[in-house]
Amino acid sequence: MYLSHILNFKNLASRASIALFLLFLTFNSFAMQEIEAEKTIIEIEEGHVSHDEKFDPTVTILEHIGDSHGWHLWGHTSIPLPVILFTPNGLDVFSSSRLFDEHHNPAPYNSGKNTYLLAEKHIKILGADGQVSEELSSGVYDFSITKNVAALFISIIVILLIFVSVAGAYKKRVGKAPKGLQSWVEPIIIFVRDDIARPNIGYKFEKFMPLLLTIFFFIWINNLLGLVPIFPGSANVTGNIAVTMVLSAVVLVVVNLNGNKYYWAHIFKPDVPFWLLPIMWIVEIIGVFSKPFALMIRLFANITAGHIIVLSLISLIFIFKTLAMAPVSVAFVLFMYVLELLVAFLQAFIFTMLTALFIGTAVEEHHH
């Protein structure tokens, strides 16, 4: 009975992954149509202004992988998001739609405290002369719910829904074989426990399981949502350096708070001649920070690179200005998407694995 269950799970998994691929394929073609339509509209709109403006893939791509105030859905439709600013004149909260005029171009907005203008995706304060004042703008701290923050909240809701319901299933089906969503999640939880936490951390692994599982599923689900080209995906959360920085900062704090005397002794009293100690201190302290720093860069670069490649391949159609390019692009993009699905899992795995490894070196008890 047990075996048949496993087989059933594999069968389900393969079916679901095929379904997922097909889904991405569909979404992808939607996204392409969308971009195409958008471009056509822009071309039509700008047609009477100038015919010379060339399609610049760099701008488009950076726009897509970057953050923004407001969540662009299609054409000229976007979801306005709250803008929260700490300015020298006090807290200012307003809708991001106020930063655009009826033609969806950035326009100055006077909130009563300051006059704001969205310049190069940053909210700047306009001086009395109607020009951007860098001096006043430097005092603006932007805590807006941007597209990435909104996507982050959505992903957190998704994660909570999944795992709270799974936990419910565990409470309801005590001692029974997993079923449904539970049987999807359980092998991964066991994978994190038996293949990531236990071999790297040792017998103290149980204390760090919540952190490792949270990191793993947070990265993985955000990676996957980032691959979905329409709302509520499309945001590049794990490909944003701020997000990866926070994750690796958490790792840095956890690793060093749990470092035992052997860990600190290894840093401050390494087994070298005394005159080498100052150099070793520098090297070791750089090492303490460079490990999480590498985590930050790795995740950010991998996810961003994947998005850039997919967007570049789609941009080929607009660079060559021919629909004949579309099948080639679609074929390559499909390939990239399959690869990205793998990368999404792989990066979550590597991040968690290295976190476990760093924690392992910090809590390891060894005697020199």
Place this chain on the structure above:
Amino acid sequence: MELVTPSIGLVFWTLVSFLILLMLLKKLAWKPVLAAIHDRERSIEDALNKAELARAEMSRLSTENEALLKEARVERDQILKEAKELKDQIVAEAKNAAQTEGAKLIEKAKIEINNQKIAALDEVKNQVASLSLEIAEKVLRKQFDDKQKQDALVSDLLKDVKLN
């Protein structure tokens, strides 16, 4: 450069939401889930151990049974053998008894036959004697019917006597 510059807002919100997520998941999901998985694994392990024990017990019982069976078989053979011996003994005894009884009967019969034979012979002897006497009487009567013959006889007898 824009790409690798973390914006303070996103850093703040990510930190806040990640920590909240971590706490919520730890409390609502990971603790019960990991405990449940652990318990289930332990119960499966227990069940497997118990199954192993039960199997050992079974094999022990089966060897015991086999031994018992063997013993029973030996005992049965023993009983059968004893029964056979008893039977043989009884049959032999019966045979012996029958033989002696028969011999006795035969002896008795022989004696009886002998007695009967003797009685019969006696009777035959008596018959023969009386018959002989009768015949002799008859012959004598015949002989002495004729006077001449009596004289002849007497002369004959006398002749013999003279010769002597």
